[in-house]
Amino acid sequence: MSFLLRICWCLTFKPTRLIDNSTLTRQEFVSAGTTLQLSDSVPTCNRASQAVTVDLCRIALQIPTSKRSSISFELWLPSDWKESRYLATGNGGIDGCIKYEDLAYGTTNGFATMGTNNGHNGTTGITMLNNPEIIKDFSYRALHTGTRSAKKLMKAFYGKKPAYNYYLGCSLGGRMGIKAAEKYPKDYDGIVAGCPAVDFNNLQGQRAMFYPITGSADSPNYIPIDTWKTLIHDEVLRQCDKIDGVEDGIIEVPDKCFFNPKTLQCSPRRPKNCLNSAQVAQLQKIYAPYTYPNGMLIFPRMNPGNELQAVSKLIAGTPFSYSEDWFRYVVYNDPSWDASTYNTNDVRKADELNPFDIRTYPEELPKFKKRGGKLLSYHGGQDNQITQFNTQRFWNRMYSADNDLQDYYRYFRMSGMFHCNSGPGAWAVGQGGGAPAAGIPFDPQHNVLAAMVAWVEKGQAPASLTGTKFINDTATNGIDFQRKHCLYPKTQTYIGGNPKKTSSWQCR
Numbered sequence: 001m002s003f004l005l006r007i008c009w010c011l012t013f014k015p016t017r018l019i020d021n022s023t024l025t026r027q028e029f030v031s032a033g034t035t036l037q038l039s040d041s042v043p044t045c046n047r048a049s050q051a052v053t054v055d056l057c058r059i060a061l062q063i064p065t066s067k068r069s070s071i072s073f074e075l076w077l078p079s080d081w082k083e084s085r086y087l088a089t090g091n092g093g094i095d096g097c098i099k100y101e102d103l104a105y106g107t108t109n110g111f112a113t114m115g116t117n118n119g120h121n122g123t124t125g126i127t128m129l130n131n132p133e134i135i136k137d138f139s140y141r142a143l144h145t146g147t148r149s150a151k152k153l154m155k156a157f158y159g160k161k162p163a164y165n166y167y168l169g170c171s172l173g174g175r176m177g178i179k180a181a182e183k184y185p186k187d188y189d190g191i192v193a194g195c196p197a198v199d200f201n202n203l204q205g206q207r208a209m210f211y212p213i214t215g216s217a218d219s220p221n222y223i224p225i226d227t228w229k230t231l232i233h234d235e236v237l238r239q240c241d242k243i244d245g246v247e248d249g250i251i252e253v254p255d256k257c258f259f260n261p262k263t264l265q266c267s268p269r270r271p272k273n274c275l276n277s278a279q280v281a282q283l284q285k286i287y288a289p290y291t292y293p294n295g296m297l298i299f300p301r302m303n304p305g306n307e308l309q310a311v312s313k314l315i316a317g318t319p320f321s322y323s324e325d326w327f328r329y330v331v332y333n334d335p336s337w338d339a340s341t342y343n344t345n346d347v348r349k350a351d352e353l354n355p356f357d358i359r360t361y362p363e364e365l366p367k368f369k370k371r372g373g374k375l376l377s378y379h380g381g382q383d384n385q386i387t388q389f390n391t392q393r394f395w396n397r398m399y400s401a402d403n404d405l406q407d408y409y410r411y412f413r414m415s416g417m418f419h420c421n422s423g424p425g426a427w428a429v430g431q432g433g434g435a436p437a438a439g440i441p442f443d444p445q446h447n448v449l450a451a452m453v454a455w456v457e458k459g460q461a462p463a464s465l466t467g468t469k470f471i472n473d474t475a476t477n478g479i480d481f482q483r484k485h486c487l488y489p490k491t492q493t494y495i496g497g498n499p500k501k502t503s504s505w506q507c508r
Contacts, residue, residue: 006029006057006079010028019061019152026040032055035052050100054079055078061073061149063145071119072098077158084160084161085163087113090170090173093123093171102433126325136356166449166456168432171386174196177196186371189373193375195380198391201350205342223315232264235263239259244493252416261280303384364398375408380418380425412485425467426469427467430449466502491508
């Protein structure tokens, strides 16, 4: 099809005829090399523009999901669709933000790619107040509605159904993918669910519990951010970095790191550059598993080594905003709820309420497995928002119910990665648009989405993922080092030599 015919086909396509009660908000042909100005994007989503690398037809709709709710929907249809692949993308936090960088990433690699605002706009949960329909969208309906609509439009636009259907998301987006496998097992053939926010209600409780422990910046025993980033982080590394045999700022196997903060307590021999007894007690609570008073686990312990990034949210001396919003606007329907009063009664209430089964903590996925679906999770070992130990706990729980779990669900621990991306480790594996994909080839060893494609379409199950660390995290600066991330439960083991060479490590 000529360039002019592509434009004509895009602009004369009638998407609202296919999607009941939908409203067209944008329809345009976008040429390769265009930088879209996203003037209608919500400012708090921080996505003002997006570079596009291929010719595509951009369709944006408002699709009602009930009388009181709707989703903002975008489908980017590349002109070159020879592989006939579809990719749905997820959201993050408690957001209602379309990830345009993921739409661009998908279309760059030949996927017709869809995203939604998950039923509300912006980065807060205020629109959920007294509106369970929006909560329902947030839990599962927005993504399913988006995918169902995208499949109708692709069939009409291209004259054929997608041959393969994929999903890519991290954090909340990881939870969304697992919920889709549980509730709508036919929606996707392959799901990449990074750092998944599973056991969602208890996660919100665990993240809410930090603020009552740290107190605000004017509290008498508040630990300043600089102290976290220097004194405490340095001591965590002193105690744990050498466990793997290499001192490189990467805690290779967090399971073996049990930080003892008492070494930092002030004493006659150490009157300066230290912590008082109340501050040490804070650290003991912060690094411990979160439990009810009777000892029953609520959520696993925080990842040691995450301090450089955890100070921005978890231990910043302010309420963790996503949890605060969840309790205010969903659990209690009370905008005046005070995060400083949070206690275990609140998390018990949240998990009992479990709106629209948002918990997302299945023990098995029998229908997804039976139809041949594939699921892949990765999680950073120094995650500053969702502890890696939770994904490990989740996978182990599923494995206890199905010893053949790796036939359809594989998990990779990524050493030295913060939340979804960045960190001192080899964290870039093409897990999304923007920096995670920059400079990463679309091949199964280096790219997690390509690994999923190879697993679904060729039966090549991934045994490892090679992550890349660029110099100053900038692809144009060149590669600093690469490291293979092992298929769980194997661990990365140093066998000697230059630690920046992949040959110096083995999965054992």
